Amino acid sequence: MANEVDRSHFVRVVTLLGLCSILILMLVYLPIPFIPIWQSEFHVTMNVADWTSSAYGFAYAIGNIFWGTLSDSVRRVRVLYIGLFMLAVMTGLVAMSPSLALLIVFRVLEGAVAASFPAVAIAYIGDVLAPRYRAIATSVVSCGFLLASICGQIYGNLMTTGRGWHAAFLWLAVAYALLGAGAAFLLPKGTRPPTQVSIGSTYMRTFRLFRQIPLTLAWVATVPVLLSFIGMYSGLDALLSASYRSDTSQLVEIQLLGAPGILLSLVAGYFIRRYGGKWVFMGGLLIACFGVVMEAASHPMGLLTFASVVFVFGLSSAVPGIITLVGQLGHEARGSATAVYAFFTFIGASLGPLLETSVVASFGVRVFFLVLAGLLLLNVLLTGLGIRYPSSNRVESVKLHAQARREA
Template sequence: MLTLMTVLVGLSPSLPLLILFRVFEGVIAASFPAVAIAYIGDVLAPRYRAITTTVVSCGFLVASVLGQVYGSLMNRSFGWHAAFLWLAVVYVLLAISILLLPKGTRPSTQISFGAVCLRTIRLFRNIRLVVSWIVAVPILLCFIGMYSGLGVLLSNGFGRSAGELIEVQLLGIPGIVLSLVAGYAIRYYGAKRVLISGVLIGCLGLLLEAVSHSIGLLTISSIIVVLGLSSAVPGIIMLVGHFGNEARGSATAVYAFFVFVGASLAPLLETALVSSYGVRCFFVVLAGILFLTALLSGFGIRYSSSK
């Protein structure tokens, strides 16, 4: 389905059709995080779930960086149509590779669609789960917003080209890879502590970006932001799975919705703040959002385990 919609997007002859096909493409793509996390719980023993969830979440974040780089390079070289058509080829290969994965467990009893919807609605009674969902919004908001603001600062503040922005974006990937240790940290310190620590590290990095007056410090600051937010993501996912309990798949699906809400709000917030107050103020606002997120996580999420 994703392959088909991506081909239709790439071949769209008009803007209304492009928007329509992008809506369907987005709905289908947004289902993958929920399915992937639920699948991990089906096929892996509990002691492997934290590190595997971290790897998967790192994959999503790496994709958010590489996707921007890929789109920029493809658009400049071959046009935006080709960017989507080549992705469709990749999706076909992924669909084939998925067939080679172990089969997940099947439910002992079939559940109707209406029952699934009702169970999902009932999840909103769980205050700790709702807070975990809300905490997920600022993570991708600040992640995407940081990169958007970084492009503006490099262009307007330092007079750098788009090619140099790509280099800085790629330098953030090691920060995402380093966050793999978060999976091991969760096993020893608990998901909540790892979440709060990652958010505060991201907050520190954004404050450093706001006062950076050299390319070197700006690059290091962006890596710190990426490292912190990448470390926080697996902590949120583990908490959502824990509070969702047997409805882990539904809880993760709602989590994915909140994550994409955050991603969608990032450019809107950037447009509202950067034009009026400047990009450095935008970074300070993002840092403030993360600090409030850390407070909400600390006081609003009561984790039942000793960790």
């Protein structure tokens, strides 16, 4: 009976949170095809129109700290469904924006509310799922984060030639409302009672987490992950335009071919259970490093595409590893630790295009790919030498693996 309940919880959690991870994170990438439209419609420069993404990103990064830490004081499932309902409202307001100024304001609010999902969802998985299901559920959600980069741009491009940007955000608002209802009625509530510590004390505890050197190093190690992911696709777009005379549709095709690499990374859940998050993270980074070096050396389009798939597979496999590691090092403050992880991750995502622009302008795209490879390799060394499992975490990992094998 207990196994049936565990499986039922797993199916509901993975289905709902997997959909949420794709649809919510799409908001990060959705404006990319709309920015030229907003520039023309509102008669502004490209730099001004770019604030629709920059302002969202800043609010999203800060919001992760707020919501993730708050979830250590209240039930996480409540944060999830209330956040989804609020996101539906904010996204609807974005869809109805009559001016760029209001559009930017509503995008800020949208980003602040959208941040209620990533860190809280990862911590929630640890609350409600049996140990043998946690790694695979984390892998599914983290895959959704990366698939969103592809789905968001494809959805945006389709809507630009279809019903327009207003409808694009309006349809997403409806989806968030439906997902909020599903989360409220279908997600298990969990057995973890809200802590008796005040919210103010919870936030102070979050800042004190920076005293833990291994956890702080794990947070720093997350910066190059999305930096490399977004930076690689930015560099690939520049390379296709300059050397292969390809348009944006060619990049979308390569991104679609990278999707199977993201899905294949679901096997990371098995390896996390067997070897731990740290080693899966390091292994994934090494695969990604090999892939981006291949991109730097590849000239035929087929080999370049294959190299990008290798890179995406490696990086996608690394993400659930570092999420698991951060959760373990955070102990009872898992929500706060994951929230700071999300903050550092999004800082890296914001730096990716900036680094790509500066390096490519001076040295070219292929040198930029080698720079990414160097960052990933340094990250492997930082993780391997600087982050040590506390003995309790190692014992816990062995126990969970043994329990999972008995239950399987």
